[in-house]
Amino acid sequence: MTIYLFYFLSFLAILCGLMVVLEKNPVHSVLYLIITFFAIAGHYILLNAQFLAVVHVIVYAGAIMVLFLFVIMLLNLNKETEPHKTNLVKFAAVISAGLLLVVLVAALRGTESLPSPSTINADMGLVKNLGKVLFNQFLLPFETASLLFLAAMVGAVMLGKRDIK
Amino acid sequence: MLSYIIYKAILVVIVFSITLVAAMYSTYAERKIAGFLQDRLGPNRAGPFGILQPVADGVKMFMKEEMIPNVSNKFLFILGPSVAMFTSLMTGAVIPWGTSLTIAGHQYSLQVADVNIGILYLLGVTSVGVYGIMIGGWASNNKFALLGALRASSQMISYEVALGLSIIALIMTTGTLSIGEIAAQQHGWHWNILYQPLGFLIFIICAFAETNRAPFDLPECESELIGGYHTEYSSMKLGFYLFAEYTNMFISSAVIATLYFGGYNMPLLGRFVHDPNALVLLGTFFLFCKICFFIFLFMWVRWTLPRFRYDQLMNLGWKGLIPLAILNIAITGIVMWITGKIN
Numbered sequence: 001m002t003i004y005l006f007y008f009l010s011f012l013a014i015l016c017g018l019m020v021v022l023e024k025n026p027v028h029s030v031l032y033l034i035i036t037f038f039a040i041a042g043h044y045i046l047l048n049a050q051f052l053a054v055v056h057v058i059v060y061a062g063a064i065m066v067l068f069l070f071v072i073m074l075l076n077l078n079k080e081t082e083p084h085k086t087n088l089v090k091f092a093a094v095i096s097a098g099l100l101l102v103v104l105v106a107a108l109r110g111t112e113s114l115p116s117p118s119t120i121n122a123d124m125g126l127v128k129n130l131g132k133v134l135f136n137q138f139l140l141p142f143e144t145a146s147l148l149f150l151a152a153m154v155g156a157v158m159l160g161k162r163d164i165k
Numbered sequence: 166m167l168s169y170i171i172y173k174a175i176l177v178v179i180v181f182s183i184t185l186v187a188a189m190y191s192t193y194a195e196r197k198i199a200g201f202l203q204d205r206l207g208p209n210r211a212g213p214f215g216i217l218q219p220v221a222d223g224v225k226m227f228m229k230e231e232m233i234p235n236v237s238n239k240f241l242f243i244l245g246p247s248v249a250m251f252t253s254l255m256t257g258a259v260i261p262w263g264t265s266l267t268i269a270g271h272q273y274s275l276q277v278a279d280v281n282i283g284i285l286y287l288l289g290v291t292s293v294g295v296y297g298i299m300i301g302g303w304a305s306n307n308k309f310a311l312l313g314a315l316r317a318s319s320q321m322i323s324y325e326v327a328l329g330l331s332i333i334a335l336i337m338t339t340g341t342l343s344i345g346e347i348a349a350q351q352h353g354w355h356w357n358i359l360y361q362p363l364g365f366l367i368f369i370i371c372a373f374a375e376t377n378r379a380p381f382d383l384p385e386c387e388s389e390l391i392g393g394y395h396t397e398y399s400s401m402k403l404g405f406y407l408f409a410e411y412t413n414m415f416i417s418s419a420v421i422a423t424l425y426f427g428g429y430n431m432p433l434l435g436r437f438v439h440d441p442n443a444l445v446l447l448g449t450f451f452l453f454c455k456i457c458f459f460i461f462l463f464m465w466v467r468w469t470l471p472r473f474r475y476d477q478l479m480n481l482g483w484k485g486l487i488p489l490a491i492l493n494i495a496i497t498g499i500v501m502w503i504t505g506k507i508n
Contacts, residue, residue: 027303031241034296054285062292062325066299066318073303073311127282127342 006046013039026072030065037061051127176277180257187456188411189219195411195464202468226404234397238304245301246398246405252294253412259283260419261348263429263449266442275449276345283344284332287420288325291375295321297409298384298394305397313393316475317377317384323482324374324381330490331367334497335424348428356427363493365425367486372421374482376413379467383475418459419452426455 016039019032037060044053123129134142193208193215200207208215233242263275280286295318302314338360339347351357358365374381385393392398395406422428429448438444473481 031300050280050282051285054282054289057289058285058292062289062295063322066292066295066322069299069303070315070318073299073315 002046006043009039009042009046012036013043027069030069030072033068034061034065037065048123048126049130051130172273173277176273176275177258180262180277181254184254184257184412184415187415187460188408189223191411191415191460192222192407193219194460195467198461198464199468202465223404226401229400231400231402232397234306236306238306241300241304242397243402245297245299245304246402246409247297248300249294249297249409250405250412252290252297253409253416255290256287256416256420259286259344260416260423261345261428262452263445264349266445268442274345275445279343279345281341281343284336284342284347284424287344288329288332291321291328292325294375294413297406301398301406302394305394307397309390309392310394310396313384313390313396316390317394320377320381320383320478320482321375323479324371324486327367327482327486327490328371328375330487330494331364331371332424334364334490334493335361335368337494337497337501344423348423348430351427351430353430354432356425356430358425361425361493361497363489363496365421367490367493368425369421370481370486372417373463373466374478376417376463377410378414378463380470380473381478382467382472383478414460414463415456418456418463421459422452422455428452 013036016032016036020029020036023029023032037056041053041056041061044050044056196218197207197215199205208218211217211221233239258277259280261274261276261279265272265274267273298317298321299314302310302317305311335347335357336342338357339350341347341350347357373379377384383393384390385395390396395403398406429445429452431448431451434444434447434451438447
């Protein structure tokens with residue numbers, strides 16, 4: 001049962017991921033991306049990481065993609081106004097994307113040597129355990145990340161101000 | 166296993182139909198209360214006291230001609246109201262409508278799904294609810310609809326932040342994310358409103374903004390935007406948008422009653438009623454009384470306060486409610502530290 005769900009979600013994620021790139025209309029691309037995020041959230045639930053799944057939906061599907069949609073709707077992109085890319089830029093994009101793929105494959109090759117799933121605590125993703133790990137073992141990286149977010153927020157407010165006195 | 170599935174299916178159908186009927190009769194209540202507050206009679210033609218008015222409205226909605234603008238994306242145009250309706254009905258699953266009934270030695274919980282991240286689930290569904298309005302507004306290919314959709318989404322994102330922050334203080338005092346447990350903890354007089362008065366105030370203001378109700382109904386501000394995001398909609402698709410608003414109102418009243426007003430708990434009830442099943446059903450009854458009160462509050466505010474201006478709305482959200490919610494978290498933390506709840 002779970003394995004069928006896994007295949008279904010993977011299929012959905014990959015199909016919608018492809019559609020994000022292939023779709024001509026930017027608004028449709030964003031909508032496909034949202035479905036991709038939901039499929040990934042489904043994967044998290046299959047891994048018993050409910051907290052991560054819901055936060056993924058709230059943050060990515062609920063906040064970031066809404067802002068994306070917002071900007072794209074306001075820009076109102078269509079064929080005539082779309083900036084045309086030269087062949088050189090397209091070529092460079094293909095090469096850099098290919099390099100990224102190589103890096104990803106290289107990184108994923110190492111997963112064979114990971115410990116088998118049965119030795120990992122299955123309830124690892126539940127809120128209680130996740131909170132304990134985050135605030136004990138990984139306290140410093142966690143707080144550093146929050147500092148980074150704060151800096152980004154201050155930067156955005158600075159840029160958003162019309163006249164800086 | 167099969168009996169478990171059947172019981173859950175029955176429960177889902179009951180919750181689903183109660184939500185729909187409550188939303189249906191909210192439209193009637195809204196018009197009756199508006200009539201009362203404006204010294205009119207309100208609907209009184211269909212049936213005794215106009216009690217069949219929602220049915221008549223529903224039939225009218227279905228019979229109206231369907232218009233789909235020629236230029237709009239047909240699929241997204243239909244998807245918009247569907248998503249709005251879908252997300253507004255999803256929330257009822259995690260609300261504890263009562264404790265558990267004991268029938269023939271089996272315990273039957275009146276909560277469809279007691280997920281241990283219930284509150285986050287609520288926030289997640291609310292944040293996805295924006296898409297219904299955004300997609301519909303964009304697919305209409307109408308400037309007024311697009312402006313209404315943009316207003317709605319920016320308003321909902323802004324108030325979601327304060328909503329989440331006000332809930333954090335509540336989670337600090339209760340120590341759980343499960344809504345079932347939060348309701349169970351409020352037994353007797355231990356209602357959360359007594360521990361989190363400021364948090365409740367922020368929460369209810371944000372709930373008004375999230376459901377797009379007056380005084381925050383700017384997305385459908387008819388004096389500026391014709392009909393807002395549903396300008397191009399007609400027939401039952403318009404009905405779905407309007408219906409989703411009433412469903413949202415019912416669900417947020419249920420959430421407010423459960424999180425802050427004890428849910429199905431009623432003080433002193435255990436002294437008079439001793440049969441456990443009767444106690445459970447009475448608890449559910451009192452939960453619905455609380456919900457009705459909050460629905461009334463929603464309508465009372467709508468017909469009393471004038472609409473905010475858009476910049477006032479944004480100032481209230483970002484400069485008023487968010488600092489206040491952070492202050493509430495700090496006060497909660499300090500009080501808990503002094504009283505020795507945390508060390």
